[in-house]
Amino acid sequence: MGAADIRCVFCDLLAGRAPASFVHRDEHLSAFVDLRQAVDGHVLIVPNRHVETLFDLDEDTAGRMMALAVRVARALAAELEPPGLNLWQSNGDAGGQEVPHVHLHVQPRRVADGLMRVYPNGVPAPSPRAKLDQLAARIAARL
Numbered sequence: 001m002g003a004a005d006i007r008c009v010f011c012d013l014l015a016g017r018a019p020a021s022f023v024h025r026d027e028h029l030s031a032f033v034d035l036r037q038a039v040d041g042h043v044l045i046v047p048n049r050h051v052e053t054l055f056d057l058d059e060d061t062a063g064r065m066m067a068l069a070v071r072v073a074r075a076l077a078a079e080l081e082p083p084g085l086n087l088w089q090s091n092g093d094a095g096g097q098e099v100p101h102v103h104l105h106v107q108p109r110r111v112a113d114g115l116m117r118v119y120p121n122g123v124p125a126p127s128p129r130a131k132l133d134q135l136a137a138r139i140a141a142r143l
Contacts, residue, residue: 010046010101023072028064031072034105038115041076041108045069051102054091065104072106082108086116 013020014030023043024031034042045068047061054062073085088105090096109115 008050008099008101010044010099010103011050014046014048023075024068028061029068031068031106039082039108039110039113041080041082043072043076043106045072045104045106046101052100053097054089054102057102069104069106076106076108080108082110084109084111088116 009018012018013032021033022030023033024045028048029045030048031043031045034044036042045065047057047065051057051061057065069087073087076082076085086105086107086109088107089103090098090105091102107115
């Protein structure tokens with residue numbers, strides 16, 4: 001499938017074929033208020049070119065996305081004064097990715113707002129150090 005064959009809601013927003021409320025646009029990235037506001041201030045950051053997953057993202061664009069996330073987080077803190085904030089990126093079906101265009105969520109949080117329970121079954125027990133060391137070594141070898 002070529003780039004012209006891709007039908008992506010974020011690409012439609014970026015091209016002006018669908019409405020969006022932008023908070024930032026430059027030659028590399030755009031940030032817009034998420035259509036679904038579970039809490040006020042949920043912003044999405046996307047590369048302007050179609051990149052499906054984090055695995056496909058170049059490091060320069062990834063760095064730009066994180067730098068913009070910091071700027072958006074500071075703006076949200078100044079405007080909405082939330083006591084907390086989440087950054088998250090869902091990747092692939094198993095990770096809960098709903099739109100096949102890599103994006104970073106920046107979402108202000110309030111105590112007991114009902115969003116995202118990281119450990120729905122309670123905090124897991126610590127893993128044995130030997131297991132963690134082996135896993136770290138395997139990952140490090142692939143960097």
